[in-house]
Amino acid sequence: xxxxxxxxxxxxxxxxxxxxxxxxxxxxxxxxxxxxxxxxxxxxxxxxxxxxxxxxxxxxxxxxxxxxxxxxxxxxxxxxxxxxxxxxxxxxxxxxxxxxxxxxxxxxxxxxxxxxxxxxxxxxxxxxxxxxxxxxxxxxxxxxxxxxxxxxxxxxxxxxxxxxxxxxxxxxxxxxxxxxxxxxxxxxxxxxxxxxxxxxxxxxxxxxxxxxxxxxxxxxxxxxxxxxxxxxxxxxxxxxxxxxxxxxxxxxxxxxxxxxxxxxxxxxxxxxxxxxxxxxxxxxxxxxxxxxxxxxxxxxxxxxxxxxxxxxxxxxxxxxxxxxxxxxxxxxxxxxxxxxxxxxxxxxxxxxxxxx
Numbered sequence: 093x094x095x096x097x098x099x100x101x102x103x104x105x106x107x108x109x110x111x112x113x114x115x116x117x118x119x120x121x122x123x124x125x126x127x128x129x130x131x132x133x134x135x136x137x138x139x140x141x142x143x144x145x146x147x148x149x150x151x152x153x154x155x156x157x158x159x160x161x162x163x164x165x166x167x168x169x170x171x172x173x174x175x176x177x178x179x180x181x182x183x184x185x186x187x188x189x190x191x192x193x194x195x196x197x198x199x200x201x202x203x204x205x206x207x208x209x210x211x212x213x214x215x216x217x218x219x220x221x222x223x224x225x226x227x228x229x230x231x232x233x234x235x236x237x238x239x240x241x242x243x244x245x246x247x248x249x250x251x252x253x254x255x256x257x258x259x260x261x262x263x264x265x266x267x268x269x270x271x272x273x274x275x276x277x278x279x280x281x282x283x284x285x286x287x288x289x290x291x292x293x294x295x296x297x298x299x300x301x302x303x304x305x306x307x308x309x310x311x312x313x314x315x316x317x318x319x320x321x322x323x324x325x326x327x328x329x330x331x332x333x334x335x336x337x338x339x340x341x342x343x344x345x346x347x348x349x350x351x352x353x354x355x356x357x358x359x360x361x362x363x364x365x366x367x368x369x370x371x372x373x374x375x376x377x378x379x380x381x382x383x384x385x386x387x388x389x390x391x392x393x394x395x396x397x398x399x400x401x402x403x404x405x406x407x408x409x410x411x412x413x414x415x416x417x418x419x420x421x422x423x424x425x426x427x428x429x430x431x432x433x434x435x436x437x438x439x440x441x442x443x444x445x446x447x448x
Contacts, residue, residue, distance in 0.1 A: 119262075121260055122157065122159070122262065125157055125255050125256060125259055125260075126153075126154060126157040128255055128259070129153040129154070129156070129157050129248075129251055129252045129255040129256070130150050130153045130154050132153070132251050132255070133146065133149045133150055133152065133153035133247060133248040133251045133252070134146050134149065134150050134153075136149070136247055136251065137149035137150075137244045137247055137248065140243070140244070140247065141240050141243075141244060144240065144244075146244055146248075147226070147230070148175060148223075148226070148241045148244045148245045148248065149244040149245060149247050149248030149251075150248060151171075151245075151248070152168070152171045152172075152175075152244075152245045152246075152247075152248030152249040152252060153248040153249070153251050153252040153255075154252075155167055155171055155252070156168040156171065156248070156249050156252025156253055156256070157252050157255060157256045158256065159262055159264070159322075159325075159326070160256075160261075160262050160264070160322075160325050160326040160327075160328070160330065161253070161256055161257045161261055161262075161326075161328070161329045161330050162325050162326075162328040162329050162330075163325065164252060164253045164256045164257070165253055165329060168249035168250070168252060168253050169249075170213075170215065170216045170219060171219055171245060171248075171249055172242070172245055172246055172249055173216065173219075174216055174218075174219025174220050174222075174223055175219065175223040175241065175242055175245040176242055177203075177206060177207075177220045177223070178203060178219065178220045178221070178222065178223025178224040178225075178226075178227060179223060179224070179227050179238035179239075179241065179242060181199055181202050181203050181206060181220060181224040182199055182223075182224040182225075182227035182228050182233070182238070183227075183233060183235060183238060184202070185198045185199045185202050185224075186199075186228065186233035187233065191233065195228060196225055196228060196229075199221070199224040199225060199228055200221050200224070200225065202224070203217070203220040203221035203223075203224045204217060204220075204221060206220060207220050207221075223241075226241075227241065257329070257330070257331060258331070261330045261331055261332050262326050262330075263323075263326050263327065263330065263332060263333075263336055264319070264322045264323045264325075264326040265323045265326070265327070265336045265339060265340050265343070267319050267322075267323070268316065268319045268320055268323045268340065268343050269339070269343050271312070271315055271316045271319050272316055272343055272346060272347055272350070274312065275309065275312040275313065275315075275316055275350065275354070276350060276392060276393065276395050277393065278305075278308070278309055278312055279309055279350065279353060279354055279357055279392055280389040280390075280392040280393045281305070281389075282302075282305050282306045282309060282357050282361065283357055283360075283385055283386075283388055283389035283392060283439075284385075284386060284389045285302045285305055285306070285361075286302065286306070286357070286360050286361055286364055286385055287382045287383075287385040287386045287389070288302075289302055289364050289368065290364070290372060290373060290378050290381065290382045290385075291373065291382050292373060293370040293373060294368070299364070299365050299368055300365070302361060302364070302365070303361050303362065303364075303365040305361075306357055306358050306360075306361030306362075307358065307361070309354045309357060309358065310354070310358065312354075313351060313354050316347055320340075320343075320344060320347065323340055324340070327340065346395060349395070349442050350395065350442075352438065352442050353392065353439050353442050353443070356435040356436075356438050356439050356442075357435075357439070359431070359435050360431075360432055360435045360436070363428055363431045363432060363435075364428070364432070367427060367428040367431075368428075372428070375429070377429060378429065381429070381432060381433070381436070384436060385432075385436060388436065388439050388440060388443065391443045392439075392443060395443075
């Protein structure tokens with residue numbers, strides 16, 4: 093009991109740090125672009141409004157440099173609107189309540205209420221509150237000061253968007269292709285495992301592991317979905333998008349063909365896991381099916397394989413070229429065999445491009 097508690101306590105710091113640490117380090121170029129945007133915004137605002145610390149402009153530039161240009165534009169708009177409403181909240185609450193210490197609490201409540209009434213996102217509502225508090229703390233209730241800070245924010249946001257768009261605008265298409273190649277290889281491996289299950293007698297542990305491997309394909313498919321969304325966002329409003337759009341479209345088309353295959357592999361794995369019997373391997377129709385499943389796995393690997401320069405003129409032909417037929421169903425295992433045959437037919441249709 094004590095050792096289990098100690099083990100749980102030792103895992104607690106890792107769980108806590110996992111909530112504030114990203115899965116991978118941000119690219120150094122993005123950090124450099126953020127720093128450059130903040131510095132440029134700082135000195136630009138100093139030129140426009142000398143004698144004032146350009147905190148609003150620096151914060152806007154810091155927040156606007158995002159993973160892609162579309163997000164930068166959205167965050168810049170969010171920041172400008174937040175400052176506009178925040179300045180308004182500070183001026184209105186100060187006019188109604190006067191300059192008191194509890195004016196900060198009143199501005200906080202009014203900012204949150206305004207964000208809720210306008211159905212703004214939590215981050216946008218927080219921008220209202222932060223801007224109102226900064227306005228009261230730094231400039232008091234001066235309308236001219238509030239207008240200057242709004243212009244300063246607009247300058248910082250424009251600089252952040254421009255730096256992110258013009259200096260190596262982020263493109264997220266390569267992770268999509270890598271994840272798609274990995275998912276295709278895993279699907280082909282899962283198909284081979286199904287064939288191996290029908291090739292020789294297997295115990296329950298082996299079958300359970302086979303089924304877990306097939307179920308893990310769903311996680312890979314979800315990951316590709318997320319990466320595709322991020323890639324599309326990274327190309328939106330991106331000056332470098334033209335050279336990457338066709339590659340992303342090809343990967344998307346490949347993924348649309350691969351998705352049903354992943355579903356069929358999951359069904360085949362489940363059927364084998366639920367209805368497996370050791371004497372299946374002696375059935376002649378199952379023996380032939382094993383070879384057809386392995387051919388399907390081979391053809392599936394060709395999906396995402398990029399031919400080398402020597403192979404461009406002669407692509408490797410598919411192995412699963414003709415349908416496999418069973419003249420007479422097995423009297424005991426016909427449910428499993430029929431299920432596998434139907435799923436194999438659908439997999440073949442997706443591979444050959446003829447679902448019918």
